[in-house]
Amino acid sequence: MLEGERWVDELTASLIGSDLCYYLLLIPSLVPVLIFFHFLILLGNEYLDGTFPTLPEEVKDYVSAVLKENADELTSLEEVMDAVGDHLQASVDDLSDEGVHNACNYLLRLLHGDNLPKAVRKQEATTKRLEQTVDMAAENQDFAALESIWKVQTRDTPIIVDKKKLEKADARAALKADARAAEAPTERRKRKNEPSATASQAPMKEAARGTNSKDVKLESVDISIGTKQLLSCADLTMAFGRRYGLVGRNGIGKTTLLKMISGGQLKIPQNISLLSVEQEVEGDETRVLDAVLLSDTRRQKLIDREKTLQSRLNKENITDAEKNKWSDELNKLYAEMEALQLDKAPALASSILYGLGFTPDEQKRPTKEFSGGWRMRVALARALFVKPDLLLLDEPTNMLDMRAVYWLEGHLQGWEGTILTVSHDRKFLNEICTDIVHLHTRRLDHYKGNYDQFEKTMKEKLTQQQREYEAQQQLRSHTQEFIDKFRYNAKRAAMVQSRIKMLERLPTLLPVELESDIHFKFPECEPLNNPVLQLDEVSFKYNGENSPFLFRKLNLGTHTASRICIVGENGAGKTTLLKLLLGDLEPSVGTRNVNRRIRIAYFTQHHVDQLDMDTSAIEVLMKNHPGKTQEDYRAALGRFGLAGDMALQAVETLSGGQKSRLAFANLALMNPNYLILDEPTNHLDVETVEALGKALNTFNGGVVLVSHDEQLIELVCKELWVVKDRMVTNLEGGLEEYRKQVYKQLQLSN
Numbered sequence: 001m002l003e004g005e006r007w008v009d010e011l012t013a014s015l016i017g018s019d020l021c022y023y024l025l026l027i028p029s030l031v032p033v034l035i036f037f038h039f040l041i042l043l044g045n046e047y048l049d050g051t052f053p054t055l056p057e058e059v060k061d062y063v064s065a066v067l068k069e070n071a072d073e074l075t076s077l078e079e080v081m082d083a084v085g086d087h088l089q090a091s092v093d094d095l096s097d098e099g100v101h102n103a104c105n106y107l108l109r110l111l112h113g114d115n116l117p118k119a120v121r122k123q124e125a126t127t128k129r130l131e132q133t134v135d136m137a138a139e140n141q142d143f144a145a146l147e148s149i150w151k152v153q154t155r156d157t158p159i160i161v162d163k164k165k166l167e168k169a170d171a172r173a174a175l176k177a178d179a180r181a182a183e184a185p186t187e188r189r190k191r192k193n194e195p196s197a198t199a200s201q202a203p204m205k206e207a208a209r210g211t212n213s214k215d216v217k218l219e220s221v222d223i224s225i226g227t228k229q230l231l232s233c234a235d236l237t238m239a240f241g242r243r244y245g246l247v248g249r250n251g252i253g254k255t256t257l258l259k260m261i262s263g264g265q266l267k268i269p270q271n272i273s274l275l276s277v278e279q280e281v282e283g284d285e286t287r288v289l290d291a292v293l294l295s296d297t298r299r300q301k302l303i304d305r306e307k308t309l310q311s312r313l314n315k316e317n318i319t320d321a322e323k324n325k326w327s328d329e330l331n332k333l334y335a336e337m338e339a340l341q342l343d344k345a346p347a348l349a350s351s352i353l354y355g356l357g358f359t360p361d362e363q364k365r366p367t368k369e370f371s372g373g374w375r376m377r378v379a380l381a382r383a384l385f386v387k388p389d390l391l392l393l394d395e396p397t398n399m400l401d402m403r404a405v406y407w408l409e410g411h412l413q414g415w416e417g418t419i420l421t422v423s424h425d426r427k428f429l430n431e432i433c434t435d436i437v438h439l440h441t442r443r444l445d446h447y448k449g450n451y452d453q454f455e456k457t458m459k460e461k462l463t464q465q466q467r468e469y470e471a472q473q474q475l476r477s478h479t480q481e482f483i484d485k486f487r488y489n490a491k492r493a494a495m496v497q498s499r500i501k502m503l504e505r506l507p508t509l510l511p512v513e514l515e516s517d518i519h520f521k522f523p524e525c526e527p528l529n530n531p532v533l534q535l536d537e538v539s540f541k542y543n544g545e546n547s548p549f550l551f552r553k554l555n556l557g558t559h560t561a562s563r564i565c566i567v568g569e570n571g572a573g574k575t576t577l578l579k580l581l582l583g584d585l586e587p588s589v590g591t592r593n594v595n596r597r598i599r600i601a602y603f604t605q606h607h608v609d610q611l612d613m614d615t616s617a618i619e620v621l622m623k624n625h626p627g628k629t630q631e632d633y634r635a636a637l638g639r640f641g642l643a644g645d646m647a648l649q650a651v652e653t654l655s656g657g658q659k660s661r662l663a664f665a666n667l668a669l670m671n672p673n674y675l676i677l678d679e680p681t682n683h684l685d686v687e688t689v690e691a692l693g694k695a696l697n698t699f700n701g702g703v704v705l706v707s708h709d710e711q712l713i714e715l716v717c718k719e720l721w722v723v724k725d726r727m728v729t730n731l732e733g734g735l736e737e738y739r740k741q742v743y744k745q746l747q748l749s750n
Helices: 003-015 020-026 033-051 057-069 077-091 097-115 118-127 163-191 206-210 254-262 288-293 297-313 320-339 342-355 372-386 402-413 426-432 451-486 490-505 574-582 605-609 617-624 630-638 644-648 656-668 686-698 710-716 734-749
Strands: 197-200 216-225 228-238 243-247 274-277 390-394 418-422 435-440 443-448 533-540 551-558 563-567 589-594 600-603 674-678 702-706 719-724 727-730
Touching (some): 216 254, 243 426, 243 451, 254 274, 288 372, 320 342, 402 426, 533 574, 563 574, 563 710, 617 630, 630 656, 686 710, 702 710, 719 734
Parallel strands (some): 228 443, 600 674
Antiparallel strands (some): 435 443, 533 551, 719 727
16 A cells, blocks of 8 residues: 555544544545545445445445546436445345435435535425434534535545456346346235235134034124225124035125135134135146045045055064054054045046046146146145035136036035135026125125025115115104104104104114126227138148147138137137137148238236236336326226226236236227137126126127136127137037037036
């Protein structure tokens, strides 16, 4: 080190912590600029040491060097944050955005002091206030916390920084920044102070705790998410052996209620076994059939015990007493296994999997080879195999084709335990439900019968309630008029008092809270000339000379107002057919002819899952369709039921059905004249499915959709295309004919 630099170091060290420091700061002309710059660096490093003790030395030196070399350009908080903020945040674990902001603000003041730009000083003057008086004569002042009041005038003062260390710091900061960027969506959602759901209930009665009854009774249930209350003093009673459908509008709390029960926040009697089908099975080397068999823990324990006893009996040099003991135990174990019919378990598991669409060969394949939707079927098969006392199902038909839905309906109709299911499929609810639980206005109402019976009974009930309310209001009005008229009439004082007491005894009836009707609307479009979209002699197979053809010699055509529904078993090629129509896949043989003015909007659940969860609904539209006004974006959301504050909510906080509505609004802003929809009803409630069907009927463009929801098919489709055996046929009998074919196929497979 040079002699002059050593002198500066010694002088600066002697100044730190002394009263002279204050006066030197006031009179910068008394000492060389070199001292003040060195003093600046020391103050900055001391601040970083005290605030971020884990900050690496090389990063600290790097920050100082950047500030020194770019002092003239760094005149705003944003510029300082751009220069060093990322390095601080990348090098200090769990450093919040506010912490980076405060640190960069301090460093900005250290650089410029009173020479801060006017805009910055004005902003600080409006936001900062002196919280207490400062005694400048007091001893032990914390001068490290004082803000500098000078500006560095030179950029020539050298700072000894190891360039290799700086390069390493840069590389490490870049790696951390990349890792943080990759984890950003998930981590930000974790760090967000998003309110979590909480639940409470009245304590179970002692009589219910000790009973062997498998009925479920939850009393005075309250469920809230932040300040939003989903249920208030609601009661839920489920008799053993009954099958309950939980219905209500999207976003009202149906899935949350299931999670509160399955997660243990809402307590059920301990003697009731519970299983909830919520998450897909993890993909690994386990065979599909084995994954189902392993779910029966009791069976697995007996099998493991049998192996243990067999290994003991096969040992050499065992005594006769031990042999007799273990043989007796093994015989008892065999008797227990026979009573439980464990030998039939593989056949039962295989039949369940076959009913859900797994062929015998597919049942022998590892679970990792299947997509998420098929692993969800494995999870459903495990639940059906275990047969819990209480089975919770959340949208079980979403992942199934129509054949599997029909099989599941028949299987659940013979279910011996209790079922609570959330479903948007009206036919499914009609087929399996013995009772309906309606979640609305923060309470649960019970109805006997299936969904159609519930809908009829609910309308009658609401009509009767409204009549009773209006009659009571009329009685109250007439009685109050009499009281007001004769209140001061002595002769009628007794009559007035009698009517006042009568009003006090009347029960308080509230007006019926009717759920608002749901209306969807796609924008008007320019009609196209026919033909619109054709496949002529099209054959298709994926790459590879030896790969089989998925389709052969397809001749299909659509026109300007088509209403076509495509059905078929999973894996038959429905989505591939849509991609051929879209032009995303090129025919291996044949041609695709399309109207040159066609504008196709394509809806898939894949698009719903890829929405940016950290932005609001209106921001999603602004990003995808820039250049429009706020009113345009709000109007687009309003046409699909996302009005008011819902447009400003983070996408993450929306329910599955509300996310689908956002996806529809996003497509509508494209002003399409042709809609191609792949399973559009997933997560939509029954009323919303009906609203979607009506909107598609009034849309003056063409519609092609893949769906297994019979309500939507009956509302919309005029043509039914069946994908089967590498062919696509237009079924003349429509949905009713297809339903007969599927039921016949199920009977033959049984």
